[in-house]
Structures are given as structure tokens and as C-alpha cells.
Amino acid sequence: MRSRHDTAADLRVEALRAAVGDAVWAPSIHNTQPWRFTSRGSRISLRADADRRLGVADPDGREMLISCGAALFNLRLGLRARGLDPEVVLLPDPDRPHLLADVEAVPGEEPEDYTRLMHGQVRRRRSHRGGFTAEPVPDSVLAAVRSEAETEGARFIQAVDAHVKGALAALNNAAEHIQRRTPSYASEIARWAPAPGSRRADGVQHESYPRTAPRTEPHFAARDFARGRGWGMEPANGTETPPAGVVLLLVTAGDEPADWLRAGQGLQRSLLRASEHGFAAAYHTQALQIPELRAFVRTHFCGADHPQLLLRLGVPDTEDLASVRRPLEDVLTEEP
Secondary structure (H helix, E strand, O other), rough: OOOOHHHHHHHHHHHHHHHHHHOOOOOHHHHHHEEEEEEOOOOOEEEEEEHHHHOOOOOOOHHHHHHHHHHHHHHHHHHHHOOEEEEEEEEEOOOOOOOEEEEEEEEEOOOOHHHHHHHOOOOOOOEOOOOOOOOOOOHHHHHHHHHHHHHHEEEEEOOHHHHHHHHHHHHHHHHHHHHOOHHHHHHHHHHHOOOOOOOOOOOOOOOOOOOOOOOOEOOOOOOOOOOOOOEEOOOOOOOOOOOEEEEEEEEEOOHHHHHHHHHHHHHHHHHHHHHHHHOOOEEOOHHHHHHHHHHHHHHHOOOOOOEEEEEEEEEEEEOOOOOOOOOHHHEEEEEE
């Protein structure tokens, strides 16, 4: 006959597994899902999967750690939603740089409504690769999105002036132009572009894209994994184009691995709040992957802060499209 202690231990293991199941629904660069988890007792450790780092676009692992930070926030939220408090230690061992966090799950209180609402968005949130409607993002939503990022030690800078938006779009498009003509970038993109009908559980799926390439004003070129090229480098042919949405730079005060993890947690926290109100984000990492352009963006648009991500926020003009995740067994190792 099993004891009450054994039953409680089983429930805790199930809760930890379920929280890791939430973590893997975080956004990641090129849907690389560059994370691994280890659970032992009441502790979950998050590690970066270096084999999934983008060696060309992300040689320092900055975007890999932003992705892992987003997964860490989902893990924390998943634990809280199940009545457990996450006690987090970032980068606990300097000799093991790929060990990003140890999370101790201790008994907590029943989740509040806020936690339940945010947790309900974990598997609904999607990266958006289509266009946006003309519906504005209310100031109240933008304020909430900013507040969520600041809670995690990051912040958003909004590009309000049309000239600033145009400049950021031009830098993004210039970076896309450069990368499209660099063979090593092209090969790396191809690695994360599964063929139509592929059963791969990572990469940017062909079905993740709308049938028609989106155009905005100003236009931010987006990578098109489905077609193997960038979208929107051609003229708009005089057709009416929808607005770009709210253009935001996610920035941090520092630019070390801990800051990248904080940026990822702030990003995901903000995205879940935006999703709750029906908004989604389109990401543009190109200019920040070229050191000279990233330095230019920092100098002219971020003050003393460091730009970590450029995104646009708005109401999607299409329904959610395909999204895939690696099975839990691929990312979680359970130790006795």
C-alpha cells in the first residue's frame, strides 16, 4: 500500500513534468528550441543545447539564451499554476556556462487569477508571420506589456516617430539583403526549414506561413523559410499596404548572459499578456545579428541600453498557423 508521502511525491513529479511541458512552448529563434531540462527530486535544471545554436547568425549564443529565458519564464509560470513556488538561481555554476538555471519547486499557494490567465495563454501564443489589421493596440495594453517586461529586468522602447520606424525598417531590410547573399547564412536558414509534409518537430514549418507574403508600411522584411528567401524586398506595386503595427525594441541595461536570460523572460511575460488581449508579435532579428548594425541601433535608438530584439505588435490578420514542438522525452531527463 502506497503511503501519503509516496502519493505526494508522484504528484510533484507529474507537476514538474507538466511545467516542463509548458516551457517548451516558448518562442525560439528559427524555432530551434535550444533547451534541455533535467529533473531530480524537486529541482529542475535548464541547460542550453549548444548543438542548436546558430553558429553563423548567433555566434555568442545571445539569441539562444533569450530563447531559453522565454522557456524559463514558462517553466516558472507552469509551476505557479500548479501550486508550486519556483526558487530560481540563474547561472549557478561559472564552470558550466550551459547550465542556465536551477529551479527549486517548493510548496506554494493556490494560483491567483492573474497566474491562471497568463498560464492559459502559454499554448495559445504564436509567433506571427502574416500581416496585421489596422486595429490599434490600446495604450492600456501597451502599458501592461511594458510593465511585464520591466518586472523581469528588461524594457521596451517604442518607435513612435515615423522616421524612426522607417530607419529601423531600413536597417532590418539591409541586414536581410546582406544575409541573403551570404552562403553561410543561407545554409543555416536551410537547416531550419523542413520540407513540406516533414515530420520534424522543430524548425520553421512550411505551413507556418500565409499564402501571400505580408507587406506593411513601413515595410519590415521577414525571413521566409517556406520559400527560402526574404519577403518584401520588392516594391509594393502601388497596392495599399497595412500598417506595420507597434514597433518595439526590447532592451536591457547590460549585455551579458544573465541579461539575455532576463530579456527572454521579460519577452515571454509580455507576449503572454499581449496574447491575452488578442495581440501577437512578429520578430525581426536580422539587424541585431550583424554587429555593426546592432551597435548602430544601440547608439541611435537605445541610449545606454543594449538592443536584444526588434518586434512588431498587432492584431493578426489571419488565424493561427502551424506550430510544432519537440516531444517532452527529447528535452527532459529525469534522474532518480
